[in-house]
Amino acid sequence: MTEAAPDASVxxxxxxxxxxxxxxxTSTYITLSDVKxxxxxxxxxxxxxxxxxxxxxxSIMLQIILEEESGGVPMFSATMLAHVIRFYGHAMQGVMGSxxxxxxxxxxxxxxxxxxxSKGLYGGANQFSPENWTQFMSVQTPMVxxxxxxxxxxxxxxxxxxxxxxxxxxxxxxxxFPFPMGGPGDKTK
Numbered sequence: 001m002t003e004a005a006p007d008a009s010v011x012x013x014x015x016x017x018x019x020x021x022x023x024x025x026t027s028t029y030i031t032l033s034d035v036k037x038x039x040x041x042x043x044x045x046x047x048x049x050x051x052x053x054x055x056x057x058x059s060i061m062l063q064i065i066l067e068e069e070s071g072g073v074p075m076f077s078a079t080m081l082a083h084v085i086r087f088y089g090h091a092m093q094g095v096m097g098s099x100x101x102x103x104x105x106x107x108x109x110x111x112x113x114x115x116x117x118s119k120g121l122y123g124g125a126n127q128f129s130p131e132n133w134t135q136f137m138s139v140q141t142p143m144v145x146x147x148x149x150x151x152x153x154x155x156x157x158x159x160x161x162x163x164x165x166x167x168x169x170x171x172x173x174x175x176x177f178p179f180p181m182g183g184p185g186d187k188t189k
Contacts, residue, residue, distance in 0.1 A: 011038065011045035015056055021047070036064050106151075110144075 012024045013035065023030045038045050039061070047056045069076060076084075087096040171179055 009044060011043060013045055013047045013060075014050040015047055015060070016050045021060075022050070032060070032064060032067065035060055039064070 013030070014022045014024060016022060021030050021035065047060045048054065049056055087093050
C-alpha cells in the first residue's frame with residue numbers, strides 16, 4: 001500500500017522522543033505555546049511522531065486544553081467533564097462528538113457575526129479593543145444566555161422527538177419484541 005502524498009498546505013510538526021516539537025516549515029524547535037498560536041491563527045497543521053509517523057495532532061491539542069484549563073479560568077466544569085466522560089464507550093459516543101462539534105461551530109458563527117456587526121458600531125476592527133469587547137459583552141451576555149437557553153431547550157425537544165421516532169421505528173421493525181411501556185413521548189401512557 002502506498003502512502004498518500006502529504007498536503008503541502010498543511011504545516012508539518014514532528015514530535016521527537018525527547019518531547020520536543022520541530023516545525024519543518026521554519027526548521028526550528030517550537031513550544032506548545034507556539035502550537036496554540038497556530039490554532040489561534042487558524043493555520044492548518046499536523047503533528048506527527050518523528051519515529052513512527054503516527055498522527056499526534058489531537059493529543060497535542062488536548063495538551064493545550066489541559067494547560068489552559070489548569071492555568072486561569074477553566075471553561076469546563078467538573079460536571080460537564082463528567083458528562084463527556086460518560087459518553088465514552090456509550091452507543092451515543094459518535095453522535096455526541098458530532099453534536100458538540102456542530103454546536104461549537106454554531107457558537108463560533110454567532111461570535112463572528114457579532115464581531116462583524118460590532119465593526120460597524122465602532123468604525124472598524126482597529127478601534128474595537130479588548131476593553132470595548134468587555135463592555136460590549138457585559139451588555140450582550142444576558143441576551144446571549146437567553147438565546148443559548150432557548151437553543152438548549154429546542155435541542156432537548158428535538159432529541160426527545162428523535163428518541164420517540166426511533167422507538168416507534170424499532171417497534172414497527174420488531175413487532176414481536178416486548179418493548180417496555182412508556183417513554184419520554186409515548187402516547188400509550
